Amino acid sequence: MSQPPATPPIPARVFPAGGDAHGHPARLELAGGVLQVLLEDGPARQVPLAGLRAATRGFNHSQWAIAWAAEGGEHMLIVDEAAVSPLRALAPALFAGGEDARRRGSRRFVVGIALLALVPLLVAVALLSSLDHLTDRVVERIPPGVEKQIGAAVLARTRLESRLIDQGPAFEAVQAIGRRLARPGEPLEFHLAERPEINAFAAPGGVVVVNSGLLAQAASAEEVAGVLAHEIAHVELRHSLRQIVRSAGLRVIFGALAGDYDALGGWAAQLGELKFSRDAEREADRRGLERLAEARIDPAGMLRFFETLEKTEAGAPAAKVPAVLSTHPATKERIAWLREATATAGGGPLEPIAIDWRAVAGSLR
Numbered sequence: 190m191s192q193p194p195a196t197p198p199i200p201a202r203v204f205p206a207g208g209d210a211h212g213h214p215a216r217l218e219l220a221g222g223v224l225q226v227l228l229e230d231g232p233a234r235q236v237p238l239a240g241l242r243a244a245t246r247g248f249n250h251s252q253w254a255i256a257w258a259a260e261g262g263e264h265m266l267i268v269d270e271a272a273v274s275p276l277r278a279l280a281p282a283l284f285a286g287g288e289d290a291r292r293r294g295s296r297r298f299v300v301g302i303a304l305l306a307l308v309p310l311l312v313a314v315a316l317l318s319s320l321d322h323l324t325d326r327v328v329e330r331i332p333p334g335v336e337k338q339i340g341a342a343v344l345a346r347t348r349l350e351s352r353l354i355d356q357g358p359a360f361e362a363v364q365a366i367g368r369r370l371a372r373p374g375e376p377l378e379f380h381l382a383e384r385p386e387i388n389a390f391a392a393p394g395g396v397v398v399v400n401s402g403l404l405a406q407a408a409s410a411e412e413v414a415g416v417l418a419h420e421i422a423h424v425e426l427r428h429s430l431r432q433i434v435r436s437a438g439l440r441v442i443f444g445a446l447a448g449d450y451d452a453l454g455g456w457a458a459q460l461g462e463l464k465f466s467r468d469a470e471r472e473a474d475r476r477g478l479e480r481l482a483e484a485r486i487d488p489a490g491m492l493r494f495f496e497t498l499e500k501t502e503a504g505a506p507a508a509k510v511p512a513v514l515s516t517h518p519a520t521k522e523r524i525a526w527l528r529e530a531t532a533t534a535g536g537g538p539l540e541p542i543a544i545d546w547r548a549v550a551g552s553l554r
């Protein structure tokens with residue numbers, strides 16, 4: 190008789206040493222201090238917890254990269270933050286280590302700068318002592334061309350992690366909704382990533398990426414328009430650019446102040462997804478609603494989408510909470526605000542988005 194696993198299976202992707210960039214789907218089970226990696230397309234592996242190292246990755250540290258050394262080099266697992274809690278509960282030290290390493294890394298950065306810095310730089314540090322202030326200075330100065338390059342770097346990273354869908358009803362729907370929302374001459378581009386997580390994100394330079402999982406969850410084009418309007422607002426308000434600069438560290442920031450943006454582009458390419466402040470999210474919701482009104486799109490779609498997700502969230506274990514909610518704080522409060530804002534919005538004439546949503550949903554199945 191086999192022992193039942195101590196935890197429910199955790200979904201993961203496995204990147205074996207010397208393997209391809211796409212990885213292999215797997216489930217993780219944890220029992221008796223040993224991690225069972227059950228590959229969907231290969232033999233199971235047993236890894237002692239003691240041999241693992243974990244580090245966060247992704248724009249908002251929404252994923253964990255868990256690595257171990259084995260024959261042939263280093264193997265790696267990618268697990269979503271939303272799914273990692275059973276593992277964290279059993280091996281808190283593994284995850285605390287990842288957080289510590291990150292803090293130590295940023296301290297080493299600062300010490301290194303202090304040792305290497307020239308006198309003018311120290312004067313500059315004294316004058317411009319706050320990181321916020323420095324971030325503002327860099328963001329103000331970044332030329333649109335560089336912002337575009339940073340967006341392209343983020344997109345290249347996304348392409349490495351998941352396939353971009355570039356034809357078919359779902360792709361056409363995203364383009365059509367994007368065109369309805371874009372203002373004349375606005376440099377926006379919309380991409381559809383083949384990923385099951387219910388999520389979308391904005392990168393600098395007008396790059397908006399939406400996951401196929403979000404489209405599959407939406408009941409109408411208006412619901413998707415609500416999410417895209419919110420993400421476009423993040424672009425417009427340069428929230429992504431600001432977060433990238435802010436998280437890049439002082440060395441990169443000083444480089445950018447001196448006109449060297451290469452390190453910033455490299456940094457952006459390492460990130461997955463950004464988490465913004467509650468104020469930034471509120472501002473993006475407000476601007477998103479304005480944009481929907483301009484485009485004569487029913488703002489109730491935005492509200493409906495988040496209400497549906499919240500119901501999913503309420504009934505789901507923590508591991509199943511939609512990604513778009515885990516990156517967007519204060520769901521209940523936000524829905525209450527959206528409800529009020531959509532109810533009091535000026536009632537201009539609405540124009541339905543002419544998309545056969547059944548065909549879109551069908552194409553994603």
Ligand SMILES: [Zn+2]
Nearest residue numbers: 423470473517
């Ligand atoms: Zn947001």
